[in-house]
Amino acid sequence: MGVLSRIGIALDSNLLKRFDHSIAQRGYTNRSEAFRDLIRDRLVAEQTATPDAIVVGTITLIYEHHAHGITEKLTEAQHENHELVVSTSHAHLDYESCLEVLIVHGKSAKVAQFADRLIGLKGVQHGRLVMTVPAHSIEHPHGHKHSHKH
Amino acid sequence: MGVLSRIGIALDSNLLKRFDHSIAQRGYTNRSEAFRDLIRDRLVAEQTATPDAIVVGTITLIYEHHAHGITEKLTEAQHENHELVVSTSHAHLDYESCLEVLIVHGKSAKVAQFADRLIGLKGVQHGRLVMTVPAHSIEHPHGHKHSHKH
Amino acid sequence: MGVLSRIGIALDSNLLKRFDHSIAQRGYTNRSEAFRDLIRDRLVAEQTATPDAIVVGTITLIYEHHAHGITEKLTEAQHENHELVVSTSHAHLDYESCLEVLIVHGKSAKVAQFADRLIGLKGVQHGRLVMTVPAHSIEHPHGHKHSHKH
Amino acid sequence: MGVLSRIGIALDSNLLKRFDHSIAQRGYTNRSEAFRDLIRDRLVAEQTATPDAIVVGTITLIYEHHAHGITEKLTEAQHENHELVVSTSHAHLDYESCLEVLIVHGKSAKVAQFADRLIGLKGVQHGRLVMTVPAHSIEHPHGHKHSHKH
Numbered sequence: 001m002g003v004l005s006r007i008g009i010a011l012d013s014n015l016l017k018r019f020d021h022s023i024a025q026r027g028y029t030n031r032s033e034a035f036r037d038l039i040r041d042r043l044v045a046e047q048t049a050t051p052d053a054i055v056v057g058t059i060t061l062i063y064e065h066h067a068h069g070i071t072e073k074l075t076e077a078q079h080e081n082h083e084l085v086v087s088t089s090h091a092h093l094d095y096e097s098c099l100e101v102l103i104v105h106g107k108s109a110k111v112a113q114f115a116d117r118l119i120g121l122k123g124v125q126h127g128r129l130v131m132t133v134p135a136h137s138i139e140h141p142h143g144h145k146h147s148h149k150h
Numbered sequence: 151m152g153v154l155s156r157i158g159i160a161l162d163s164n165l166l167k168r169f170d171h172s173i174a175q176r177g178y179t180n181r182s183e184a185f186r187d188l189i190r191d192r193l194v195a196e197q198t199a200t201p202d203a204i205v206v207g208t209i210t211l212i213y214e215h216h217a218h219g220i221t222e223k224l225t226e227a228q229h230e231n232h233e234l235v236v237s238t239s240h241a242h243l244d245y246e247s248c249l250e251v252l253i254v255h256g257k258s259a260k261v262a263q264f265a266d267r268l269i270g271l272k273g274v275q276h277g278r279l280v281m282t283v284p285a286h287s288i289e290h291p292h293g294h295k296h297s298h299k300h
Numbered sequence: 301m302g303v304l305s306r307i308g309i310a311l312d313s314n315l316l317k318r319f320d321h322s323i324a325q326r327g328y329t330n331r332s333e334a335f336r337d338l339i340r341d342r343l344v345a346e347q348t349a350t351p352d353a354i355v356v357g358t359i360t361l362i363y364e365h366h367a368h369g370i371t372e373k374l375t376e377a378q379h380e381n382h383e384l385v386v387s388t389s390h391a392h393l394d395y396e397s398c399l400e401v402l403i404v405h406g407k408s409a410k411v412a413q414f415a416d417r418l419i420g421l422k423g424v425q426h427g428r429l430v431m432t433v434p435a436h437s438i439e440h441p442h443g444h445k446h447s448h449k450h
Numbered sequence: 451m452g453v454l455s456r457i458g459i460a461l462d463s464n465l466l467k468r469f470d471h472s473i474a475q476r477g478y479t480n481r482s483e484a485f486r487d488l489i490r491d492r493l494v495a496e497q498t499a500t501p502d503a504i505v506v507g508t509i510t511l512i513y514e515h516h517a518h519g520i521t522e523k524l525t526e527a528q529h530e531n532h533e534l535v536v537s538t539s540h541a542h543l544d545y546e547s548c549l550e551v552l553i554v555h556g557k558s559a560k561v562a563q564f565a566d567r568l569i570g571l572k573g574v575q576h577g578r579l580v581m582t583v584p585a586h587s588i589e590h591p592h593g594h595k596h597s598h599k600h
Contacts, residue, residue: 003163009182011189013153019189022196026566032159033572038188039161039169040576046172056543058551060508060580089539091553093506097584101508101551103541117477119487126490128580130510134547177417187419190426206393208360208401210430239389241403243356247434251358251401253391266326272333276340278430280360284397303463309482311489313453319489322496332459338488339461339469346472 048131051109057131059102059115063124066096070123074100077121081114097125198281201259207281209252209265213274216246220273224250227271231264247275348431351409357431359402359415363424366396370423374400377421381414397425498581501559506536507581509552509565513574516546520573524550527571531564547575
């Protein structure tokens, strides 16, 4: 992780009690970790809203494999954007329905446009894009890769 | 506010730097205040998702006052739910468009249902419900009112 | 409203049955109105994401009137941005809590920045911005006002 | 898909023009398909909000593989909830960061709880749950599987 900072914050006691209760229910055993997650959520939201930011993400698609040559159209769209697709995996949900999830990587605006294209394909029932940023990029938005060894 | 607690949290230094930068841009002058807002956002989201929780909120409606007896229908719907409506205010946006905002108060599920009814009225172009909880309820969800004086 | 178009769409019968059930529960009596609302929701989301688009909206604030000179700070921030504020209304929620809702009007990016400033004020417990666009702007994004009479 | 219905809807011509423009930009070549996607989005949102509804989804996790025995903890959590996990795939984003995406299937409330546990693990930098429903379940919420052949 790199250097750790310790900071103090002042909170109304009742607010703190409620927060501790909420994070215990969500399975946190450590208050600092819960704060780090709140902060990262906020920073990720800010960063993925920037069209040129490099993001990673997943595109989740539900479709019926029988429909309309959908398998060919999905394959074709992915090949045309192969530089954005890291990998794909697939689950057969039932006799007709498939879930396919693509791991994607690239500029925020391009990833969003690619997701729109896939979700808009005739035969895709429902789709969702999740964008996030690699751990480093949250902490160093201007992006030189770490070279220090661990 | 009541009793203040001071707690320490441990954070990666780069993450902290990024957070400080982000909150400065949003106009915070105080890190504790930014943390309190993050926590309250999360608690408010959890609480307003509970159908029986008492919430306050606003319903924002955009409509064209010419359309379809809309003024009468809005008035009627509000009177039938008068126990939910604290107050209403209104802005004339242009020759045809109105914005009306209702301050509402009541059980989360009832408020949501009322908002659905208003937003679904023929003539309402667009609407949005915001639900939140009074400051006290964030900190004491099980609701006895404070009686201490300040 | 202007000229009406009638269009035909093809839908799986089961999907249509489910949609009709869902909109009946939300109080729609008319399928076309439900479709119009779905479309407007989508267009409004696209438009308010454009920093230069003219939006209208509401900023909902929850605060404790005792706290930290908050009333003065809210008043000051509003005066400095008076060109964005159409009107304000206020509800006394309980002994300590206030809800204030501002009707705002201006460029999307400026409205968002103003909302961030208000929500970030020490003493504001929770806040939310809703942005939308006047009915006309949904239908004519490049904005010449209608001058036809009705 | 089953039986198709054709319905007519009435829309303001300008609203329709704007909608056609918007869907063309998102790559739709067919208006009916865009309407079906709007409807399904809405129905999916309603259904995944029901704790007992059977959902499918993806949990996207970003973490640093060096950190805190995170690999073991992720593996352990997944085995304890193996009935929810359909499959997992993984991408090595850079020297330190991993993206892992789980395809999950089960009751909405259990899936959400499992996602909370994973996202809350020390070492997970950021996570997101996407819930949706198989195509059939959107159209037949009460769930008997189709047995008709195609």
